[in-house]
Amino acid sequence: MDNLILTFDSTFDGFLSAVHHAVKNRVRPVCICPQGEVQTMINCSIMPIDTHMQNAELVRRTLCDAAGYDSLKRAYYTYLSSAEDAIMASYTYILYALKYGKSTANYMSNADIYRAYQLEKKVMYEADRMKGFLRFAVMEGGVEYAPMEPENDILALLMPHFADRLKSVPFVIHDLLRQKAGVCSRGSWFITDASDLTVPSLAADEVTYRKLWKTFYDAICIRERTNLKLQTQMMPKKYRKHMTEHQL
């Protein structure tokens, strides 16, 4: 029998549509991957799946009813991970969640279920960290702009947090690695392609505030307790590239 590969349009809804197809037609694809990232193998057939909102919604609702909202969240977070097996891990997890229902958490000794937990934790952890490490710059005209290069695709997880926090300020979060940008104004937001984003120049007082922040950052350290290893452990160097205090 052929090895079946399902492809989708690299949105979560597209992925859920592919899952819907697999479950409904009782097929077991060897791989589900976004279009354009397909690695063909011997004896395989590739089947592109169109995104159907109703199908995606059906999978969402079925999963929630069967195993609770947490499991949908877990499948989503796992899907966002940058690990190579992320999408398949999410798919396998959904199958197990549909099978075991609310007691899925009791099967942590199952390697596939454990993998989903692991990936979810990593994504969640990075999103939590980025909520702190993200740095906005106030641009001319009052728009705030924050560049970032996270390991996982966490943009969609950050947007609600900052949309609530900076309700009165329009802002843009730019994922430089994936060329995506989250745009928010008055609390409502959307994510868009950002390959042709032009960044306006800095507002007049921006540099002053950056310097003040650096001043504070240096003053708050207790020199007698210097512990660079702990600092690096808590704030890995990969995140420092876009942090104001490490740029000046």
Place this chain on the structure above:
Amino acid sequence: MELSEKLTILADSAKYDVSCSSSGATSKNYAIIGNTAPSGCCHSFSEDGRCISLLKVLFTNYCINDCKYCHCRSSNDIPRAAFTPRELAELFIGFYKRNYVEGLFLSSGIVKSPDYTAELLLETLIIIRKEYGFAGYIHVKAIPGADSRLIYRLGLLADRMSANIELPSEESLRLLAPQKSREKVLMPIKQIQTGIQASREELTLYKHAPKFVPAGQSTQMIVGATADSDYKIIRLTEGLYNKYNLKRVYFSAYVPIGTHPALPKTAPPLLREHRLYQADWLLRFYGFKAEEILNEDKPFLDPLLDPKCNWAMNNLQLFPVEVNTAPYEMLLRVPGIGVKSARRIMMARRGSRLDFEALKRLGVVLKRAAYFITCSGKYMYSALKMDYGFIYSSLTASIPPERLENPTQFSLFAPSSHTVLPERCGQLQLSHTR
């Protein structure tokens, strides 16, 4: 004076205040800017490895008090500065907008009188809350000696308040902070507690009653400036949690900044601070009592073993614990099993019997737990013995020999001597943010 110069001076003076967490408070953005996540959020880490989540500054470092351990004591010859309320409010909102900080931590030296100082803080908070519409986290110090109505008004604007207990005992206070006494230090704590209780009761009756200090209060004390024992500190901490419903008690290893003859001139006792925090965790999350951790005969924590291991070693008759059947409370008492892994064990063992491999996956630290548990009646290693000497030497085996052989290590924790800590002990210091 330039703003950046003021910021340098006033952040430098505030850096010895420990509290940094914004956890425990939840607020949606009900105004114009700002919210608080219950988990807290670290925005950066300074070179000492401590998290920076709040704009932590003194309003002013002018002070009429002369506490010997304090950087801002009136007899100390240091540069002095003061913000104006508007200046500080603007600076803070500028930082917050750029996601540099999670909230404001505002403390102050006493300028002119406690009331005058409290009024200045109040004015700052009013500008931040009312003019800028800030709905995020604010922690403000209760100025000792200020009028109770001023404290109340501060509490309505702040999320958390704190009053420092400063030193663990009455005698130490008399020695180093002659203007303060136990009574005077405890009074604002008591007042805030009554305020919080009253506000909670009102809120159950009237939905829109004003919230007074909704995130609770905390306090801090200096460790290693005086001869107080760990037992005394832990007892005091337990008392503060039980009697005054504090959210957190912070410990701050004394950094030699004073010149008073009664003060030690040594490196900060970081390892001791770390062990005290571990004991504090046992009190708050693990259901331990102070007497179980230490007692009159053994008033100091073991620098080589964490307090939980220490307790387990002294109660070996309760071990080994069978992971597949033990009750939750007992799992919590096993070294190497934390609150999260204990909960996971409770869940996972419903699905299948657990072996050591599964425990590892659930996040149990087998390096320590192995000596105290069995899985389906089996030890992890066949050579294991329930014997004090055997376990002690195994647990401390991974500690580098220079720390074991260094005789000054032990005198560190004796009451009267203050020896320099070897540098690497500092690396054991963890952060206690969430």
